[in-house]
Amino acid sequence: MGVLNVTPDSFSDGGRFSHLDAALAHAGKMVDEGVDIIDIGGESTRPGAGTVSDAEELDRVIPVIERLTAEFDSPVSVDTSKAIVMREAVNAGAGMINDVCALQADGALAVVAKLNVPVCLMHMQGAPRSMQSEPAYDDVTGEVLQFLLERIAAATAAGISGERLFMDPGFGFGKTLDHNLQLLRNLQEFTQTGHPVLVGVSRKSMIGQLTGRPVDQRLAGSLGAAMVAVQKGAAVLRVHDVGPTVDILNVWKRLA
Secondary structure, eight states: OEEEEOOSOOTTTTTTTOSHHHHHHHHHHHHHHTOSOEEEESSOOSTTOOOOOHHHHHHHHHHHHHHHHHHOOSOEEEEOOOHHHHHHHHHHTOOEEEETTTTOSTTHHHHHHHHOOOEEEEOOSSOTTTTTSSOOOSSHHHHHHHHHHHHHHHHHHTTOOGGGEEEEOOTTSSOOHHHHHHHHHTTHHHHTTSSOBEEOOTTOHHHHHHHOOOGGGOHHHHHHHHHHHHHTTOSEEOBSOHHHHHHHHHHHHHHO
Protein backbone atom coordinates (compact mmCIF):
# COMPACT_ATOMS: atom_id res chain seq x y z
CA MET A 1 0.00 0.00 0.00
CA GLY A 2 1.62 3.22 -1.19
CA VAL A 3 0.96 6.44 0.72
CA LEU A 4 -0.38 9.44 -1.22
CA ASN A 5 -1.04 12.35 1.14
CA VAL A 6 -2.87 15.24 -0.51
CA THR A 7 -2.42 17.37 2.58
CA PRO A 8 -0.30 20.43 3.42
CA ASP A 9 0.82 19.13 6.82
CA SER A 10 1.51 15.38 6.88
CA PHE A 11 4.63 14.49 8.86
CA SER A 12 6.71 13.10 5.99
CA ASP A 13 5.54 14.62 2.71
CA GLY A 14 3.10 17.36 3.66
CA GLY A 15 2.45 19.70 0.73
CA ARG A 16 4.44 17.74 -1.85
CA PHE A 17 1.39 16.17 -3.52
CA SER A 18 -1.41 18.58 -2.61
CA HIS A 19 -1.75 19.68 -6.26
CA LEU A 20 -3.52 17.30 -8.61
CA ASP A 21 -0.74 17.03 -11.19
CA ALA A 22 1.87 16.28 -8.52
CA ALA A 23 -0.40 13.68 -6.92
CA LEU A 24 -0.99 11.97 -10.26
CA ALA A 25 2.72 11.96 -11.09
CA HIS A 26 3.58 10.38 -7.74
CA ALA A 27 0.80 7.81 -8.16
CA GLY A 28 2.17 6.92 -11.58
CA LYS A 29 5.64 6.46 -10.09
CA MET A 30 4.23 4.10 -7.45
CA VAL A 31 2.35 2.13 -10.11
CA ASP A 32 5.58 1.75 -12.11
CA GLU A 33 7.33 0.52 -8.95
CA GLY A 34 4.75 -2.21 -8.35
CA VAL A 35 2.29 -0.76 -5.83
CA ASP A 36 -0.74 -2.94 -5.02
CA ILE A 37 -2.98 -0.29 -3.40
CA ILE A 38 -2.73 3.52 -3.40
CA ASP A 39 -3.90 5.02 -0.10
CA ILE A 40 -5.13 8.60 -0.47
CA GLY A 41 -5.40 10.79 2.62
CA GLY A 42 -6.83 14.29 2.84
CA GLU A 43 -6.42 14.97 6.58
CA SER A 44 -3.13 14.67 8.43
CA THR A 45 -3.05 12.31 11.40
CA ARG A 46 0.46 13.26 12.57
CA PRO A 47 0.86 14.03 16.30
CA GLY A 48 -0.54 17.48 17.01
CA ALA A 49 -2.52 17.66 13.78
CA GLY A 50 -5.73 19.66 13.70
CA THR A 51 -8.98 18.70 12.02
CA VAL A 52 -10.31 19.76 8.62
CA SER A 53 -13.91 20.22 7.56
CA ASP A 54 -15.87 17.64 5.59
CA ALA A 55 -15.93 19.96 2.57
CA GLU A 56 -12.19 20.61 2.63
CA GLU A 57 -11.33 16.93 2.89
CA LEU A 58 -13.71 16.09 0.04
CA ASP A 59 -12.18 18.85 -2.10
CA ARG A 60 -8.74 17.35 -1.51
CA VAL A 61 -9.42 13.67 -2.15
CA ILE A 62 -12.32 13.30 -4.59
CA PRO A 63 -10.65 14.85 -7.68
CA VAL A 64 -7.54 12.71 -7.07
CA ILE A 65 -9.56 9.50 -6.67
CA GLU A 66 -11.53 10.23 -9.83
CA ARG A 67 -8.39 10.84 -11.90
CA LEU A 68 -6.43 7.92 -10.45
CA THR A 69 -9.19 5.40 -11.03
CA ALA A 70 -9.64 6.71 -14.57
CA GLU A 71 -5.94 6.56 -15.47
CA PHE A 72 -4.57 3.59 -13.51
CA ASP A 73 -5.72 0.04 -12.78
CA SER A 74 -4.28 -0.06 -9.25
CA PRO A 75 -6.96 -0.18 -6.53
CA VAL A 76 -7.41 2.97 -4.48
CA SER A 77 -7.99 3.21 -0.73
CA VAL A 78 -9.23 6.31 1.10
CA ASP A 79 -7.64 7.17 4.44
CA THR A 80 -10.45 8.88 6.34
CA SER A 81 -12.59 8.68 9.46
CA LYS A 82 -15.55 10.71 8.15
CA ALA A 83 -18.66 8.86 6.99
CA ILE A 84 -19.44 11.34 4.23
CA VAL A 85 -15.89 11.12 2.85
CA MET A 86 -16.05 7.33 2.92
CA ARG A 87 -19.30 7.36 0.95
CA GLU A 88 -18.24 9.94 -1.64
CA ALA A 89 -14.79 8.40 -2.07
CA VAL A 90 -16.24 4.96 -2.83
CA ASN A 91 -18.76 6.57 -5.19
CA ALA A 92 -15.78 8.23 -6.93
CA GLY A 93 -14.00 4.89 -7.38
CA ALA A 94 -12.19 4.01 -4.14
CA GLY A 95 -12.28 0.30 -3.40
CA MET A 96 -11.16 0.28 0.24
CA ILE A 97 -11.46 2.38 3.42
CA ASN A 98 -8.58 2.89 5.85
CA ASP A 99 -9.88 4.37 9.12
CA VAL A 100 -7.57 5.37 11.98
CA CYS A 101 -10.65 5.69 14.21
CA ALA A 102 -11.95 2.16 13.51
CA LEU A 103 -15.43 3.31 12.38
CA GLN A 104 -16.19 5.09 15.67
CA ALA A 105 -17.27 8.38 14.06
CA ASP A 106 -20.95 9.17 13.73
CA GLY A 107 -22.52 7.23 10.88
CA ALA A 108 -19.34 5.42 9.86
CA LEU A 109 -20.54 1.89 10.66
CA ALA A 110 -23.85 2.37 8.85
CA VAL A 111 -22.23 3.89 5.77
CA VAL A 112 -19.57 1.19 5.43
CA ALA A 113 -22.18 -1.53 5.87
CA LYS A 114 -23.83 -0.22 2.68
CA LEU A 115 -20.65 0.26 0.64
CA ASN A 116 -19.53 -3.37 0.38
CA VAL A 117 -15.79 -2.60 0.31
CA PRO A 118 -12.94 -3.78 2.56
CA VAL A 119 -12.16 -1.59 5.56
CA CYS A 120 -9.12 -1.43 7.84
CA LEU A 121 -9.79 -0.72 11.52
CA MET A 122 -6.89 0.91 13.37
CA HIS A 123 -6.17 1.40 17.07
CA MET A 124 -5.34 4.85 18.37
CA GLN A 125 -5.18 5.96 21.98
CA GLY A 126 -6.62 9.47 22.12
CA ALA A 127 -6.80 11.76 19.10
CA PRO A 128 -4.04 13.00 16.76
CA ARG A 129 -3.81 16.34 18.52
CA SER A 130 -3.04 14.75 21.91
CA MET A 131 -2.24 11.07 21.30
CA GLN A 132 1.48 11.34 22.09
CA SER A 133 0.91 13.09 25.41
CA GLU A 134 2.07 10.39 27.83
CA PRO A 135 0.27 7.34 26.37
CA ALA A 136 -0.02 4.53 28.92
CA TYR A 137 -1.06 0.86 28.95
CA ASP A 138 -0.95 -1.98 31.45
CA ASP A 139 -0.60 -4.51 28.62
CA VAL A 140 -0.26 -2.78 25.27
CA THR A 141 -0.59 -5.92 23.13
CA GLY A 142 -3.58 -7.25 25.02
CA GLU A 143 -5.37 -3.89 25.17
CA VAL A 144 -4.83 -3.04 21.50
CA LEU A 145 -5.93 -6.51 20.40
CA GLN A 146 -9.01 -6.40 22.61
CA PHE A 147 -10.00 -3.00 21.19
CA LEU A 148 -9.65 -4.23 17.61
CA LEU A 149 -11.64 -7.39 18.28
CA GLU A 150 -14.37 -5.27 19.88
CA ARG A 151 -14.47 -2.99 16.83
CA ILE A 152 -14.63 -6.03 14.54
CA ALA A 153 -17.58 -7.29 16.61
CA ALA A 154 -19.29 -3.90 16.29
CA ALA A 155 -18.68 -3.88 12.54
CA THR A 156 -20.08 -7.36 12.00
CA ALA A 157 -23.09 -6.51 14.19
CA ALA A 158 -23.70 -3.52 11.90
CA GLY A 159 -23.79 -5.83 8.88
CA ILE A 160 -20.20 -5.61 7.63
CA SER A 161 -18.88 -8.99 6.55
CA GLY A 162 -15.96 -10.25 8.61
CA GLU A 163 -14.20 -11.16 5.37
CA ARG A 164 -13.93 -7.44 4.57
CA LEU A 165 -12.28 -6.44 7.86
CA PHE A 166 -8.56 -5.72 8.23
CA MET A 167 -6.88 -4.69 11.49
CA ASP A 168 -4.01 -2.29 12.18
CA PRO A 169 -2.32 -2.04 15.63
CA GLY A 170 -1.65 1.65 14.93
CA PHE A 171 2.10 2.01 15.32
CA GLY A 172 2.88 5.52 16.53
CA PHE A 173 -0.73 6.40 17.31
CA GLY A 174 -0.76 6.95 21.06
CA LYS A 175 2.23 4.71 21.75
CA THR A 176 5.76 5.18 23.06
CA LEU A 177 8.76 3.54 21.42
CA ASP A 178 8.55 0.67 23.90
CA HIS A 179 4.84 0.18 23.13
CA ASN A 180 5.59 0.07 19.40
CA LEU A 181 8.38 -2.45 19.85
CA GLN A 182 6.21 -4.69 22.00
CA LEU A 183 3.45 -4.62 19.38
CA LEU A 184 5.86 -5.50 16.59
CA ARG A 185 7.43 -8.31 18.62
CA ASN A 186 3.95 -9.70 19.36
CA LEU A 187 2.43 -9.10 15.92
CA GLN A 188 1.60 -12.78 15.48
CA GLU A 189 -1.10 -12.37 18.16
CA PHE A 190 -2.90 -10.12 15.66
CA THR A 191 -2.18 -12.18 12.55
CA GLN A 192 -3.45 -15.32 14.25
CA THR A 193 -6.96 -13.84 14.54
CA GLY A 194 -7.63 -14.69 10.91
CA HIS A 195 -8.10 -11.06 9.90
CA PRO A 196 -5.49 -9.55 7.55
CA VAL A 197 -3.14 -7.21 9.41
CA LEU A 198 -1.94 -3.89 8.00
CA VAL A 199 1.32 -2.47 9.34
CA GLY A 200 2.41 1.13 8.86
CA VAL A 201 5.85 1.92 10.29
CA SER A 202 7.33 3.71 7.27
CA ARG A 203 9.48 6.72 8.27
CA LYS A 204 7.74 6.98 11.64
CA SER A 205 9.25 8.45 14.80
CA MET A 206 9.93 4.96 16.17
CA ILE A 207 12.35 4.46 13.26
CA GLY A 208 13.92 7.81 14.01
CA GLN A 209 14.31 6.94 17.69
CA LEU A 210 15.95 3.62 16.85
CA THR A 211 18.32 5.00 14.20
CA GLY A 212 18.80 8.66 15.10
CA ARG A 213 17.84 9.57 11.52
CA PRO A 214 15.60 12.44 10.36
CA VAL A 215 12.41 11.67 8.44
CA ASP A 216 14.03 11.79 4.99
CA GLN A 217 16.78 9.31 6.00
CA ARG A 218 14.68 6.51 7.50
CA LEU A 219 14.38 4.20 4.50
CA ALA A 220 16.75 1.48 5.71
CA GLY A 221 15.20 1.41 9.17
CA SER A 222 11.71 1.34 7.68
CA LEU A 223 12.62 -1.61 5.47
CA GLY A 224 14.05 -3.50 8.43
CA ALA A 225 10.86 -3.06 10.45
CA ALA A 226 8.74 -3.95 7.41
CA MET A 227 10.56 -7.25 6.98
CA VAL A 228 9.98 -8.14 10.63
CA ALA A 229 6.28 -7.40 10.14
CA VAL A 230 6.05 -9.60 7.05
CA GLN A 231 7.87 -12.46 8.74
CA LYS A 232 5.35 -12.26 11.58
CA GLY A 233 2.43 -12.48 9.15
CA ALA A 234 1.52 -8.93 8.11
CA ALA A 235 -0.67 -8.96 4.99
CA VAL A 236 -0.30 -5.30 3.98
CA LEU A 237 2.61 -2.88 4.36
CA ARG A 238 1.65 0.81 4.21
CA VAL A 239 4.79 2.57 2.92
CA HIS A 240 6.13 5.79 1.45
CA ASP A 241 8.91 4.07 -0.53
CA VAL A 242 7.21 1.54 -2.80
CA GLY A 243 10.10 0.54 -5.06
CA PRO A 244 12.59 -0.44 -2.33
CA THR A 245 9.86 -2.26 -0.39
CA VAL A 246 8.85 -4.26 -3.47
CA ASP A 247 12.51 -5.16 -4.01
CA ILE A 248 13.05 -6.53 -0.50
CA LEU A 249 9.79 -8.48 -0.67
CA ASN A 250 10.77 -10.03 -4.01
CA VAL A 251 14.13 -11.11 -2.61
CA TRP A 252 12.54 -12.47 0.56
CA LYS A 253 9.93 -14.47 -1.39
CA ARG A 254 12.67 -16.16 -3.40
CA LEU A 255 14.65 -17.06 -0.30
CA ALA A 256 11.94 -17.82 2.24
